[in-house]
Amino acid sequence: MIKLKDIDKYIDSKYQRTFILKGIDLEIEQGEFVTIMGPSGAGKSTLMNIIGMLDEPSQGEYYFFDEPIHRMKERKRSDLHKHHIGFVFQAYHLIDELTVYENIETPLLYKGVKSAERKSLVAEMLDRFQMVAKKDLFPEQLSGGQQQLVGVARALIGQPKLLLADEPTGNLHTDQAEEIMKLFQKLNSEGMTIVQVTHSKANAAYGKRTINLLDGAVETDDRH
Amino acid sequence: MIKNYFKVALRTIQKNPGYAAVNIFGLTLGISSFLLIFLVVQYEFSFDKQHADWQNIYRINNELQLSSGNYKYPTCTSALAPGLQQAMPEVYDYTRLSGGGQQVVIEIDAEFFKEDELFFADKNFLQFFDFELLSGNPAEALNAPNSAVLTERAAIKYFGTTNAVGKTFKANANQVTQYNVTAVLKDLPESSHIQFELLFSNETLRVNNDNNVLFNWNGDGYYSYFKLKEGTSEARVLSTMAELKAQNIPEDRQNMFNPEIIPLADIHLHSNLRNEIVPNGNIDFVYIFSAVAIFILVIAGINYMNLATARSAKRAQEVGIRKVLGAVKNQLMTQFLSESIILTGLSAVLSLVIISTLIGPFSGFIDRSIGWSAVLQAPVLLVTLLIVLIIGFGSGIYPAIFLSSFRPVVVLKSKLVPGMGSSGIFRKALVVFQFAISIVMIIGTAVVYDQLTYMKNKPLGYEKENIMLVSNTNQAVTPQIKTFKTELMKFAGIESVSASLSKPGGLRPIIFIRSETVVDDEGLNLAGINIDLDYFNTMNIEVVEGRNFDPNIPTDSTQAIIVNKKAVQELNMQDGAVGKYIDVQSFQGNWDRKQIIGVIDNINFEPLQRGTESCFYANFFPVYQHFYIKLNPGMVNASIQEVERVWQEFAPDQPFEYSFLEDDLNSLYQSEEQLSQVVIYFAFLAVLIASLGLFGLASFSTEQRIKEIGVRKVLGASVSEILFILSKDFALLVVLAFVVAAPLAYYLADWWLQNFAFSVNVSVLTFVLSGLGALLIALLTVSYKTLAAARSNPVKALRSE
Secondary structure (H helix, E strand, O other): OEEEEEEEEEEEOOOOEEEEEEEEEEEEOOOOEEEEEOOOOOOHHHHHHHHOOOOOOOEEEEEEOOEEHHHOOHHHHHHHHHHHEEEEEOOOOOOOOOOHHHHHHHHHHHHOOOHHHHHHHHHHHHHHOOOHHHOOOOHHHOOHHHHHHHHHHHHHHOOOOEEEEEOOOOOOOHHHHHHHHHHHHHHHHOOOEEEEEOOOHHHHHHOOEEEEEEOOEEEEEEEO | OHHHHHHHHHHHHHHOHHHHHHHHHHHHHHHHHHHHHHHHHHHHHOOOOOOOOHHHEEEEEEEEEEOOEEEEEOOEOOOHHHHHHHHOOOEEEEEEEEOOOOOEEEEEOOEEEEEOOEEEEOOOHHHHOOOOEEEOOOOOOOOOOOEEEEEHHHHHHHHOOOOOOOOEEEEOOOOOEEEEEEEEEOOOOOOOOOOOOEEEEOHHHHHHOOHHHHOOOOOOOEEEEEEEOOOOOHHHHHHHHHHHHHHHOOHHHHHHOOEEEEEHHHHHHHOOOOOOOOOOOOHHHHHHHHHHHHHHHHHHHHHHHHHHHHOHHHHHHHHHHHHHOOOOHHHHHHHHHHHHHHHHHHHHHHHHHHHHHHHHHHHHHOOOOOOHHHOOOHHHHHHHHHHHHHHHHHHHHHHHHHHHOOOHHHHHHOOOOOOHHHHHHHHHHHHHHHHHHHHHHHHHHHHHHHHHHHHHHOOOOOOOOOEEEEEOHHHOOHHHHHHHHHHHHOOOOEEEEEEEOOOOOOOOOEEEEEOOOOOOOOOOEEEEEEEOOOHHHHHOOOEEEEOOOOOOOHHHHOOEEEEEHHHHHHOOOOOOOOOOEEEEEOOOOOEEEEEEEEEEOOOOOOOOOOOOOOEEEEOOOOOOOEEEEEEOHHHHHHHHHHHHHHHHHHOOOOOOOEEEHHHHHHHOOHHHHHHHHHHHHHHHHHHHHHHHHHHHHHHHHHHHOHHHHHHHHHOOOOHHHHHHHHHHHHHHHHHHHHHHHHHHHHHHHHHHHOOOOOOOOOOHHHHHHHHHHHHHHHHHHHHHHHHHHHHOOHHHHHHOO
């Protein structure tokens, strides 16, 4: 599903080139649950962003379902990203001005889904996450765990093939975190490919494969 | 999708009420001001367009080219319009008004009314123009001699009913005659340069006077309008008139006959001649108003642009999330543009409500009558829609592009917003622009105000305080002037009484003279002011050479004249004018020898827009329009009563009318007064809106610097030091704005002051004070925010990171 070949990401300043990622080779198959770990500054988020097509590598090749992303035009890439990838953030990143319902609905709007279909899709999602009663609340009226649930629901509404989660439990209490991780596990068992970044070994345990990054390079890659 | 954009936009407005309020308030002020002025400008351009073929109608003006200068009048000889029609079939119709400016007394059942808004009109006048008739036949109403047409207002005044056709009254126009009312007109629209209450038929003149009066190549005084076939060039009319001049005007009167034509629709805004039927508007004012309107709208638009970009720090995250969720740039731009259009639309609706209530008082304030119904007409609504689109798009597009171009990775990770540096410069440039406009308006206001004060206070060379003017209606008191004056002088509150044909600031005849001291004295002329011998005493005018008139010297009332210094120059008598003789042409055409007995300074008899003319004063003939009565300032009210009593005694059938010279003179500058008031109001609004924007900007920029302030405070900076650091940037912007504004303001002030023969110098002080004023306003505005920031607890600011 994902094939990274010799990916570099660097920042050029006046006198030196700083590498964030260097020589990353990585393959992820459909249905995997991958955890990326590593100390701060190891390049975890950058790698995530490149996989999520939010950022471009400075060098190297990236194939998504065998399509060469690195050779694609911005619009095509944005299209691909819109239809196949869902994001979950540490800080939830819900839109404050929108209700739960509207937050979940937003990706569908950008995909151009018809109103009637949108309604049923959102309703289904609310039902699945047991948030029907909260659909008209604004993010600030929810707890952190609930907000992240909305975040996950929003990521899933577009029926992505790949779910990217950047420290999804970083702002949550342990029990809330556990709830989210169990959800991920369930999604994975239903066939969703998941890549998550985390500092927590406990969270990594939910996955099937752990990649350790250090100074922009893959240090270990274990399947378990 | 569009529905969703609107929903989100409304939600955003709801969630940020302060931000929305500042924006809507500013935009509403801007749009209201613009629409208000638009209504006035539209009204000014609507003049004289109620007539079906207004585009074909012209008026003939005539210029007298005299030694003392050129004098253009809106009237010409009676023969010119009919002569033009005979000579040129493309002139397919004409009509004339005459006898303007006279006063008649109308008698109905022993009741007397004074009427001075009247004309004699040609037979076809009511067909030539499309003034609405209430009753009567427009084709016949003015055909017979002694016919009279009344306006509704006049009919009600005289007869108590608009149903006046068939009634009769007596009037002393020309001679006391009975007139028959043949038609009643609806009151004339205010947007007409032709205004009257009463029309007599021109046929009346033909019967009473000799038959040629309506076709005479001599004389003047006919407001002549003609209709020109479409497609005929104005140049052809002019050349035909030149031919007519060559054929009909004798050699010695050629300089008195230089006709020009002006399209009917141009008269109101482009014609400000002596003797206009009513004082017309002024295209310069229209320009100034329009510029002010556009300025204010631009300032309000910039406010939106500035605040929206400044807020981008807060919205950057939203943009990032939306992009991650799949939004493309266009969709985000549409979202931000809908927001700006909704804000503008809300403000526009609010503005329409506001101007509906304000237009009445505002138009009344500048002497126009525009009702609220004008607001809900197509032009205003269309312009409003256009404003919404232009401001909505124009000021929304930059924030939209700016915001939608954020890269999600960057804005989601860090709190810093990319590109703030460069956009900071753009925003600052906008603030400079806003303040530059505001400063131009402040300076403009100051200059107009200065000029007005100057005109009101400039020593004119005569006394204007406590001089009461009583109009000598119909020369009622002239035959008994000596006893009238003696009777008045008995009262202790009355210090002096004099009479004159003319009034300062008003009209005075041009008199031809001959003098041996001038080589070519053909066409030599002076303004001749007919006065009685007490005039200089009453008006406190000093005779600087020679002597004043002396009632005890009998020749003083027959052959003595006093000239001003300018006339001395014109007459080439610099070596001493007193005692010299000149010949003066009387109205009968005779040359009378007069002796100069004194010289006075160049007093400002004319309004200060015009220069001083060379003139002479003499007791020519016993015709006086005004009595000048100098009152003891302590007894003004009692004196007025006494003058009225005496007037009633001498002229019981004539209405008693008076005014004060000072008020009359000030009214000459009424339009400047109105301009200054209006400019003051709008300058205030402009500054207010600009300050509003600055306030918003200050709150965002201090918010952004909250961490810097925290660090500085921890390092030991005092509140005043922080205040200085924060205010310095804003002050710099205002200073820059001043540098931009000053030359522009100087240029504009100079342009406007050229309308005046006597004007103030544009002073440096005005500029400095205006600049300092703007600076003060700006600093006060931002101080509210900066002070709060400077006083804030640094721990709080730093902990939030």
